[in-house]
Amino acid sequence: MSQSDSDTESDAAPSADAAGAQPGDATASAGEPEVPVADDEEVVLRTKDLTKFFGAIEAVRDVSLDVNADEILAIAGDNGAGKTTFIKMLSGVLEPTRGEIFLRQDGRLERQYFSSSKDAMDAGIATVYQGQHLSPTASAANNIFLGMEPLRDGPEGWLLRRVDDEYMIGESRKLLADIGFDFDPRTPVDELSGGQKQAVAVARALIRDPPIIVLDEPTSEVSTTGTDKIIDLVRGIPDGEKSVILISHKIDVVVDVADRIAVMRDGEVVEVLDTQRDDVARMDIVERMHRERER
Ligand SMILES: Nc1ncnc2c1ncn2[C@@H]1O[C@H](COP(=O)(O)OP(=O)(O)OP(=O)(O)O)[C@@H](O)[C@H]1O
Ligand SMILES: [Mg+2]
Known part of the structure; x- marks a missing residue:
């Protein structure tokens, strides 16, 4: 879909900046050669180079992303950026073309092989689609x-x-x-x-x-007051134990509730913004979503 852009490399491990020498190193060396960086204990879900091609369409390419305990991670991106395809791999609906999914189980990141949404649910990832099922x-x-x-x-x-x-x-x-x-x-x-x-x-x-709840566009088809309620609801989910992956087109919503925002463009995560640390403005995200396209 897109040519490889130069920022791909720097996104290989978006939250690795906090890693350094972690006590989790011992775990990482105990027979888990697939885990690329130190097993920092905050991480509850990790993807490594997760990729999905539909024939020639590169819907998701090499997405390496961490979800931390007790956070709301938003995924922002334009139509067709690959958001739904990415979460469908996490929820067992689509099988990755390549790449890996890890979940924290019994204190360590274990590689997962989902062949159905039930597998993902049993492993602790519950996905909510609009009006689903x-x-x-x-x-x-x-x-x-x-x-x-x-x-x-x-x-x-x-x-x-x-x-x-x-x-x-x-x-x-x-x-x-x-x-x-x-x-x-x-x-x-x-x-x-x-x-x-x-x-x-x-x-x-x-x-x-479930420890991880995935919400794909929870506020589409919902009125303004309904949206406020759903947002309050999402905000209340991380209770020390649960994490949320939130997909929304509504940038204001995303900026408002997310702890971190992964921006996807043409199948790749081009940036991960930390709303606590970075001064994230609505326009920054919109600009990042579209940057390549408008040039
Ligand atoms: N089953 C499929 N077969 C072929 N191509 C697909 C399939 N599902 C998605 N795609 C393509 O993969 C790309 C990513 O689609 P995806 O639905 O993941 O995007 P999205 O970010 O969720 O978009 P939206 O914001 O519109 O929901 C698009 O080019 C889409 O046309
Ligand atoms: Mg979608």
């Missing part, structure tokens, strides 16, 4: 608990496999309230607003308690 005629509560419905106590549960609806509704109500939404979890999904549907999708990811 929600069953429109089922209730919000049923959607949230899909595949993990609690059974009633006693023989009704273990013998007759009756689902404990009351528990499910109560827990759904609590979870939705936790993320700032107050509607009846018995409502069928197709009667909910865009923002409420998005809340159901996020609640469904959260209830599985």
